[in-house]
Each structure stands twice: as C-alpha cells, then as structure tokens.
Amino acid sequence: MTQAEIKLCSLLLQEHFGEIVEKIGVHLIRTGSQPLRVIAHDTGTSLDQVKKALCVLIQHNLVIYQVHKRGVVEYEAQCNRVLRMLRYPRYIYTAKTLYSDTGELIVEELLLNGKMTMSAVVKKVADRLTETMEDGKTMDYAEVSNTFVRLVDTHFVQRCPLVPATENSDTGPPPPAPTLVVSEKDMYLVPKLSLIGKGKRRRSSDEDATGEPKAKRPKQTTDNKEPIPDDGIYWQANLDRFHQHFRDQAIVSAVANRMDQTSSEIVRTMLRMSEVTTPSGAPFTQPLSSNEIFRSLPVGYNISKQVLDQYLTLLADDPLEFVGKSGDSGGGMYVINLHKALGSLATATLESVVQERFGSRCARIFRLVLQKKHLEQKQVEDFAMIPAKEAKDMLYKMLSENFISLQVGCL
Amino acid sequence: MNIINSFVPRIIELCHQFPHGITDQVIQNEMHIEAQQRAVAINRLLSMGQLDLLRSNTGLLYRIKDSQNAGKMKGSDNQEKLVYQIIEDAGNKGIWSRDIRYKSNLPLTEINKILKNLESKKLIKAVKSVAASKKKVYMLYNLQPDRSVTGGAWYSDQDFESEFVEVLNQQCFKFLQTKAETARESKQNPMIQRNSSFASSHEVWKYICELGISKVELSMEDIETILNTLIYDGKVEMTIIAAKEGTVGSVDGHMKLYRAVSPIIPPTGLVRAPCGLCPVFDDCHEGGEISPSNCIYMTEWLEF
Numbered sequence: 001m002t003q004a005e006i007k008l009c010s011l012l013l014q015e016h017f018g019e020i021v022e023k024i025g026v027h028l029i030r031t032g033s034q035p036l037r038v039i040a041h042d043t044g045t046s047l048d049q050v051k052k053a054l055c056v057l058i059q060h061n062l063v064i065y066q067v068h069k070r071g072v073v074e075y076e077a078q079c080n081r082v083l084r085m086l087r088y089p090r091y092i093y094t095a096k097t098l099y100s101d102t103g104e105l106i107v108e109e110l111l112l113n114g115k116m117t118m119s120a121v122v123k124k125v126a127d128r129l130t131e132t133m134e135d136g137k138t139m140d141y142a143e144v145s146n147t148f149v150r151l152v153d154t155h156f157v158q159r160c161p162l163v164p165a166t167e168n169s170d171t172g173p174p175p176p177a178p179t180l181v182v183s184e185k186d187m188y189l190v191p192k193l194s195l196i197g198k199g200k201r202r203r204s205s206d207e208d209a210t211g212e213p214k215a216k217r218p219k220q221t222t223d224n225k226e227p228i229p230d231d232g233i234y235w236q237a238n239l240d241r242f243h244q245h246f247r248d249q250a251i252v253s254a255v256a257n258r259m260d261q262t263s264s265e266i267v268r269t270m271l272r273m274s275e276v277t278t279p280s281g282a283p284f285t286q287p288l289s290s291n292e293i294f295r296s297l298p299v300g301y302n303i304s305k306q307v308l309d310q311y312l313t314l315l316a317d318d319p320l321e322f323v324g325k326s327g328d329s330g331g332g333m334y335v336i337n338l339h340k341a342l343g344s345l346a347t348a349t350l351e352s353v354v355q356e357r358f359g360s361r362c363a364r365i366f367r368l369v370l371q372k373k374h375l376e377q378k379q380v381e382d383f384a385m386i387p388a389k390e391a392k393d394m395l396y397k398m399l400s401e402n403f404i405s406l407q408v409g410c411l
Numbered sequence: 412m413n414i415i416n417s418f419v420p421r422i423i424e425l426c427h428q429f430p431h432g433i434t435d436q437v438i439q440n441e442m443h444i445e446a447q448q449r450a451v452a453i454n455r456l457l458s459m460g461q462l463d464l465l466r467s468n469t470g471l472l473y474r475i476k477d478s479q480n481a482g483k484m485k486g487s488d489n490q491e492k493l494v495y496q497i498i499e500d501a502g503n504k505g506i507w508s509r510d511i512r513y514k515s516n517l518p519l520t521e522i523n524k525i526l527k528n529l530e531s532k533k534l535i536k537a538v539k540s541v542a543a544s545k546k547k548v549y550m551l552y553n554l555q556p557d558r559s560v561t562g563g564a565w566y567s568d569q570d571f572e573s574e575f576v577e578v579l580n581q582q583c584f585k586f587l588q589t590k591a592e593t594a595r596e597s598k599q600n601p602m603i604q605r606n607s608s609f610a611s612s613h614e615v616w617k618y619i620c621e622l623g624i625s626k627v628e629l630s631m632e633d634i635e636t637i638l639n640t641l642i643y644d645g646k647v648e649m650t651i652i653a654a655k656e657g658t659v660g661s662v663d664g665h666m667k668l669y670r671a672v673s674p675i676i677p678p679t680g681l682v683r684a685p686c687g688l689c690p691v692f693d694d695c696h697e698g699g700e701i702s703p704s705n706c707i708y709m710t711e712w713l714e715f
Contacts, residue, residue, distance in 0.1 A: 007697070254675040260595070310601045319648050320675070349679045351645060356682035360644065368643045385580075385640050387571040 001029060001079050009082040016085065017056055020045065024053040028063065028077035035074050060114035061236065065177055073177045084239055091242045095156065102147040105129065107156070107237055115160050115234040118148060118190070126198065138198040149190050155241045155276055158187050160234040191233055244280050248272075251322065251341045254348075258320055262303065266311055267323065269296050270336055283339040289330025305331075320344065354403060361386055362394045369404060418444060418452045423461065423475065432465055432472035458489075490517060494525045498535050498549050503556055505538055505548030578624060579637050584646055586610070586618050587671040609650070609668040612638060613659055631662075638669050648672050685712050 001009075009029055013022040027043050028034065034042075040050045054075060057063035062082055065075050088111050096104035105125045110116060116124075122144045129139040151157040161180035248271040256264035273296055274285035294308050303311075312334055315323040322341045327333035347370065355363035364384050369375055375383070381391045398404040425433055425441055438449055453473060456462040465472040497514045498506055512522050526549065529535045537547045538556045550556065587610055594608035616634040619625065641647040650668050654661035681687040685708035686695075695701045703709060 004696075250676075257673055257677075258675050262601075307600065314601055314605055319650060345676060348674065348676045352674075352676060352679040353682055353687065356678055357688055363645070364640065364643045367645060371643070383636075383639065384643060385573075385576045385636065387573050390573075 005079060005083065006030060009079055012082055012085050013062075020049055021053045021056050024050060025057055025062065025077055025082070028075060029079050029082070033066070033074040033076035035072050039075065067177050067179070087239075087242075090246075091237065091239070094242055094245060095151070098154075098156075099147050099150060101132075102129065102144055103151060106144070106148055106151060110157065110235060110237045115236050117231065117234055118145075121235065122148060123197070130198070141197045152188050152190050152235075155188060155238055157235050158238040158241075159189070160236050162232060162234070240280050244275070247338075247342065248275075250345055251336070251338075254341070254345060255315075255320075255322060259315070259318070263311055263315055265298070265301060266293065266308065266315065267336065269293055269298065270323075270334065272296070274336070278338075284324070284326075284335045284337055287326045287333040287335050290332040290334065291330050293334070294331075354398070358394070358398065361390070362398060365391065365394055366398065366403065374407065418442060418448065419456060422452055422456060422473075426462065426473060426475035432463075432474035434470055434472055436470075438473075490515070490521060491525050491528060493517075494522065495529060495534065498529075499551055501548075501550060503550060503554045505540070505550040505556065507546060507548055511549070575625070576637065576640075579619065579634075580640060580644075582619060582622060582624065583615055583634070583637055584641055584671065586615060587641075587647060587669055591671045609670045612667045612669065615669065635667065638667075641669075645674060646671060685709055 006026060006029055010022055010026045013025045017025075023043055023045065024039060027039065031042070036047070036050065036054075039054075040047045043050070045053075054063060057077070058065065061078070063075050063077050065073055067073050091111065092104055092108050095107035099106075102125065105128055106121055109121055109124055122141050126139045126141050126144050129144070130137070133139065148157070159182055161182040163178045163180060248268075251271065252264050252268045255267045270285065270288055270293060273288055273292065278285045290305075290309055290312055293312070294305055297303070297308070309332065312323070312325075312332060316325040316334065322337055322344075324335050324337050325332060326335050351363060351367055351370075354366045358366075361384075365380060365386070368380065368384050372379075372383070377392065377395070380386075380395065381388050384391065386394070395404065399406060421442060422438060425438065429437070435449070438444075438453075439446075442449075444452075453462070456473075457464055461475070463474040465474055493515050494511060494517070497511050508522060508526065511526075512519060515522070517525075526535070530537065533552050535549050536552050537549055540546045540548050590610050591608040594604050597604065597607070599607075612631055612635050615638065616629070616631045619629065619634060638647060638649070642649055647669050650670075651665050652668060653664060654666040656664055685706070686692060689695070689708065691701050695703065695706070697703065
C-alpha cells in the first residue's frame with residue numbers, strides 16, 4: 001500500500017467511524033495481519049476498545065479474520081475495500097436509476113450498516129420513505145419487499161456468509177473463531193417472509209440517534225417485541241455486481257459513440273441477458289442466439305428481425321470487435337467480447353490522457369508507438385509526418401514523464 | 412620496345428573481340444608472349460586510358476574502355492578515374508565524401524581536389540540529403556536523386572512541408588467526415604449506411620487531385636501515408652477488403668477502405684479535473700507547499 005493510499009484510508013475511516021476505529025484500521029493496514037493482543041499492545045488502546053473497533057470493521061467487511069495454527073486468530077485489513085467507500089455515492093445513485101427511490105434507500109441502508117436482515121431493512125426504508133411522503137400517506141412494506149427481492153434477483157444484494165448449522169455439537173471445544181460459509185445456491189435465495197405493515201412516521205418527540213450512522217447490529221425498536229422471523233440471515237451489498245454494471249454501461253456508451261443508438265441498445269440487451277449467467281471475470285458472455293435477442297429487446301423498440309440481423313452482422317464485423325459471432329444455430333449465435341472491450345476502453349482512456357496533457361500531435365505519436373510496439377526515431381517521424389525537430393521534442397517530453405520508454409538495441 | 416608496341420594493337424583487338432573482358436590466360440594463348448612483355452604492354456594501355464582493369468573471381472580482367480568515357484576522362488589521371496568509378500557505382504543514392512575516401516584509400520585533400528575538378532567538368536553533382544542536412548552526397552550529373560535523399564513529395568529543398576501535410580490531413584478528414592454524415596442521414600438500412608460511409612484510398616486520391624491544392628503530383632501511396640496519420644490521430648479507421656484484380660484502386664487484390672469515426676469515450680475523468688493537467692502533480696501532497704487544500708486550480712474548478 002502506498003503512503004497516499006494509507007492516508008486516504010485513514011481519512012475515510014475517520015470520517016465514517018471515528019478516531020478509535022481509524023487508529024486500529026490504519027495500524028492493521030500498515031502492519032498486515034496481527035492477533036488481537038498484539039494490536040492492543042502496539043496501538044496502546046485497551047483490549048475492550050480494540051474489540052469494539054474490530055467489530056465495526058468486520059461488520060463492514062473491512063477486516064477479515066483467519067484462524068492460524070496453534071489456534072491463534074489473526075485479523076487482516078482489506079485496504080482496497082476501504083477505498084471502495086469512496087464509491088458509495090455512485091452505488092447508491094445506480095440503485096436509484098434502476099429501482100428508483102426505494103432501491104436507493106435500500107442500498108444506502110445496507111452500505112451504511114454493513115450487514116442487515118431483510119426485515120430490518122424493509123422496516124427502516126419504509127419509515128424513511130413515509131417521512132418524505134405527504135401527510136396521511138404511508139409506504140407499504142410489501143412494496144419495499146418487492147424492490148428488495150428484485151435487487152436480490154439481479155444480484156445487487158447478496159447474502160452474507162454465516163455459521164454453518166452443525167448437527168453434532170460435541171466435536172470438542174468450539175473453534176476460536178467460526179468459519180463462515182455460504183453456498184452458491186443460497187447466495188441469492190430470499191427467505192419466505194410475510195412482512196406486513198406500513199412505514200411509521202417519526203414523531204418529533206422521539207428522536208432516533210442521528211449523526212454518524214452506528215455500525216452496530218440493527219437496534220430492536222422499542223414498540224416491536226416480537227422475534228424477528230429471519231434472524232441470522234444477513235444481507236450485504238454486492239459491490240462486484242455494481243462494478244459489472246459500470247463496465248456494461250461503459251461498453252454500451254462506447255458502442256453508441258462509435259456506431260449508433262440502435263446498435264448500443266442491442267448491445268445493452270445482450271449484456272442484460274448475460275447479467276447473471278456470466279461470471280464477472282469471464283472473457284466472453286454466454287452465446288446468445290439472434291432469436292433470443294429479438295425476443296428480449298425492450299418493449300416499444302420496433303425493429304424487424306431482418307434489421308436486427310443486419311445490425312448484429314455489422315456489430316460482429318466492426319473493427320472494434322466488441323461483438324463476435326460464435327455459431328450459426330438459432331439465427332446466429334453472438335457473444336460479447338468483454339476482455340477486448342475493456343482493453344479498448346483502457347487504451348482509449350490512456351490516449352485521452354495523453355491528448356489532453358500533451359496535445360494532439362503527441363497523441364498521434366503515442367497512438368503510433370502503441371500500435372507498432374517498437375519504432376526508431378526516424379520511423380516515428382516518417383509515419384507520423386511530423387518534422388524531425390518537433391518529433392524529437394515530443395518524444396523526449398513523453399519520455400521524461402514516463403509515458404514512453406526507451407529500449408537500447410544492439411548494433 | 413618495338414615488339415611491345417606491336418603487341419598493343421593486337422591486345423586491343425582481342426579486347427574488342429571479347430567486350431566483357433579478357434584474362435591474362437587469353438592473351439597468353441593468343442599471342443604467346445613472355446609474361447613480362449605482356450605486363451608492360453598492358454600497363455601502357457592502362458596509362459593511355461584505353462583499358463579498364465577489373466578484378467573477377469578468377470583473376471584480373473582487362474576490358475576495352477568505352478570510347479565515350481575514354482574521351483571524357485582524357486586529361487584526368489588515374490585517381491580521378493577511380494573516384495569517378497566509385498561515384499558511378501553508388502547509383503542514384505549518391506555517396507558521401509568520407510565513404511569515397513574509404514573505398515579509394517586516397518587522402519582527404521586529394522579527394523576534395525578531385526571532387527572539385529569533377530564538379531567543374533560537370534561530371535558529378537552534390538545533392539543535400541534530407542536525413543542529415545549537413546551531409547552532401549555525390550552522384551553522377553545526369554542522375555535523378557533517389558527519394559530517400561530528397562524526401563519525396565513532402566520535402567521541398569530539404570524542408571519538411573508540415574503546413575502542406577496539415578492541410579492535406581484536414582482535407583482528407585473533411586472528405587471522409589462528409590461522406591459518413593451523408594450516409595448516416597440517408598436513413599437506409601444499416602448495411603447500406605455503413606458501406607456508403609467508406610471511401611477507398613483511390614476515391615480520396617481522386618478527390619485531392621481534383622481539389623488542386625497540391626502543386627506537386629501526389630501518388631496514391633502518398634495519400635495513404637496521409638490517411639495513416641489520420642488513423643494515428645484516432646479520427647479514421649481502416650479495413651482491407653479483397654478486391655478483384657482490375658477493380659479501380661486495387662493493389663495486389665486488396666483495397667483499403669477508410670471511414671471517419673468518433674472517439675469511443677469522451678475525455679476521461681482524470682483530465683477533466685485540474686490534477687490531470689497539473690504541471691506540478693508530482694510535488695503535490697498534503698502539508699507541503701503545493702497541496703490540494705491550497706491549490707488555486709482546485710478552488711477555481713470547484714466554484715462552478
């Protein structure tokens with residue numbers, strides 16, 4: 001971790017959780033994984049406070065723990081996960097665009113609390129929505145539940161790993177730290193809950209604790225003494241899914257810029273169909289047949305099957321190579337070439353930086369060297385058609401800022 | 412001596428018989444003279460400038476010298492002839508004076524004198540090379556210098572015509588852009604739209620020639636180098652298709668098609684914030700003289 005990253009993590013932890021958590025968190029980021037007592041000793045904080053801080057960090061998935069041999073439990077901070085906190089507003093905004101205010105608040109609650117049960121989320125969100133509605137109207141739990149289920153179906157929200165239910169409890173002393181597991185098929189399984197109720201308006205007389213959101217377990221409200229039906233089943237926001245969504249958006253807008261609106265809609269449809277079937281690191285989406293794509297196009301998009309086929313052929317033939325044809329059954333099988341798309345987007349970003357920072361002629365040289373891999377000074381001048389003196393100037397400027405490197409060949 | 416004089420015309424006759432050159436062996440077979448006498452005769456012919464001495468892989472060859480050349484070189488001595496030979500061998504690429512020195516093993520002062528002599532006799536000329544502006548290469552007077560020396564269509568008198576190239580660059584791009592726009596607005600089915608937005612290098616070449624902005628005649632390859640710079644600018648993309656031999660503009664069964672395109676991403680986030688373009692990016696850190704909190708660019712940018 002670089003100094004700048006550690007500093008940033010420190011500022012984030014302080015702003016969200018306060019000084020003590022910040023001290024423990026930064027210490028762990030700096031020193032790697034450590035057991036409880038060592039943390040307490042090195043940071044000079046009491047054991048009790050260290051425990052509380054670790055609770056907060058674990059609740060928010062910022063620290064993980066591992067049982068080492070000889071029964072020692074070590075805690076490790078996830079610096080990258082801390083940096084993701086910068087993206088919380090973007091995740092919340094995405095949920096808003098997809099699932100409107102209800103979705104926005106659900107994701108916000110989950111991000112701010114780390115892990116929550118479904119019933120707690122539904123209740124909290126219903127209350128908040130009721131606050132914003134006109135007098136006399138309330139938000140029904142059912143509506144919030146529906147949105148929650150939709151978020152789970154599209155994998156934006158997932159189940160947290162939990163302690164596996166063991167049948168036999170006499171296998172010796174319990175382990176020092178539980179190992180949490182969640183099975184693939186349970187990850188997005190919503191328990192059958194019947195949440196009935198309506199949001200309650202917060203009366204001005206009873207104020208909840210406002211200010212920094214407390215990351216402790218969801219508080220039991222005083223007027224509800226019934227046991228929570230889904231106790232033990234906690235949910236968290238699935239950040240990778242959001243990242244996948246951003247990736248899809250970037251690909252669609254690139255296609256729109258290069259081709260036209262219709263082509264980008266087709267690509268958007270294909271990506272939507274592959275959302276939950278394709279793992280996030282895969283190089284290609286699952287093959288989709290032209291018939292399937294035709295059926296899944298958004299309602300109201302009237303293009304005939306023939307026109308769709310033409311667009312698909314054009315997409316597959318385009319030098320961009322974002323879409324590939326993988327077979328002929330079902331009217332033609334098409335895949336989206338994710339790795340190629342991401343590579344092209346990355347290259348375009350680099351070129352954009354060079355263009356804005358150094359000017360369009362430098363950008364020409366940069367693209368040229370990028371395409372041809374190795375070039376001599378003279379070749380650069382010839383291909384880019386830039387006079388020798390200027391070309392030399394530009395190459396050395398980019399060399400000094402480490403955008404281009406020099407390789408000495410043998411004579 | 413008289414005997415030797417009588418050999419000379421015989422040797423010349425033999426040389427005329429075998430214009431590609433004769434070896435010592437041939438002379439020996441024909442004339443049955445002693446080696447020493449043969450050597451004297453040959454030397455005399457060489458000094459009179461009537462024979463050329465060449466080395467082949469079998470030995471020495473004597474060749475009758477071209478009478479026209481023989482006339483030209485009258486009055487020049489052997490050294491000049493040697494230098495002239497070297498320059499002639501260099502063809503239309505020319506040869507640098509230092510290289511002449513290596514090949515002939517003559518001292519620099521001699522070389523310079525000889526070169527001046529030859530230039531004044533209008534047998535050779537000096538051409539400035541674009542690769543190194545101080546370097547002069549020498550070639551025969553009536554030869555056209557090769558493209559690598561003069562630079563071709565983009566150089567006039569050793570100066571790279573960057574304005575000319577810029578103008579051509581912009582014109583080609585405008586042509587392709589207009590073509591793509593008309594294709595888009597025609598609202599035909601997508602296949603036709605796409606195909607009509609392409610232009611072959613031949614089409615672009617014809618357009619530029621008709622525009623008449625170039626005083627130098629440009630070939631299709633020249634236009635293709637300009638179009639390549641547009642590709643490196645990210646404004647144009649190229650595809651190669653197979654074309655039947657004989658289709659206008661096809662080279663070796665291929666045709667290059669070009670199309671104006673727009674960039675796939677808008678200027679990226681990092682450079683839209685002041686930090687991406689900041690000249691003192693590396694010196695900036697919290698607590699230092701240059702820091703985000705006291706950055707004037709940042710303040711200005713945030714006050715939108």
